Ligand SMILES: O=C(O)CCC(=O)C(=O)O
């Protein structure tokens with residue numbers, strides 16, 4: 001990480017918070033899976049909310065992703081860089097309006113790198129290899145939305161997934177690479193939290209069984225609901 005990135009996205013000051021959460025202090029949930037509570041400052045959260053609002057307006061609208069079985073996902077999603085639809089990536093949102101998705105901005109690459117360094121320590125735990133996320137999946141959860149246990153496996157890269165949460169708190173269920181079931185660990189993700197999963201945890205099943213409506217601090221810029229942004233390397237070109 002460059003000094004410039006550190007200045008743009010400073011780590012949150014360490015401070016005790018209720019329930020044992022310590023802002024900015026990484027805790028290892030499984031090998032390669034790290035939770036950093038309160039990593040994003042309220043200002044950074046507001047900036048992310050503003051960026052997500054703009055992406056949600058177009059060129060591809062925020063929408064419930066249609067599933068091959070005929071249903072729709074309960075979360076609403078918009079993508080940046082590459083468009084994800086079950087179960088592949090493309091540059092155009094062929095299952096929505098056919099538009100090319102917004103480009104992946106440089107500041108989001110920097111944020112991903114800074115996040116990796118915060119979770120794994122300087123250098124991101126992968127010497128000689130620069131993390132270069134090229135897609136972001138932006139999910140919006142209202143009070144009833146959930147996400148079933150799944151693996152993020154459409155990427156042709158085993159680079160870590162960086163997950164940023166803003167708004168209402170949720171239960172994030174982080175499991176194992178073999179089954180959707182136990183063993184898993186339930187982690188509460190609150191506004192500003194960072195969660196990174198890479199290495200032996202990169203292809204672990206995970207999901208969001210519950211969102212707690214009304215738990216967001218309005219200072220983050222969301223009046224209701226939960227926003228989650230995952231940054232990934234697709235490993236794709238073109
Ligand atoms: O909302 C979250 O915390 C997780 C989202 C997720 O797993 C995904 O977008 O693949």
Ligand SMILES: [Fe+2]
Pocket residue numbers: 150151152206
């Ligand atoms: Fe996922």
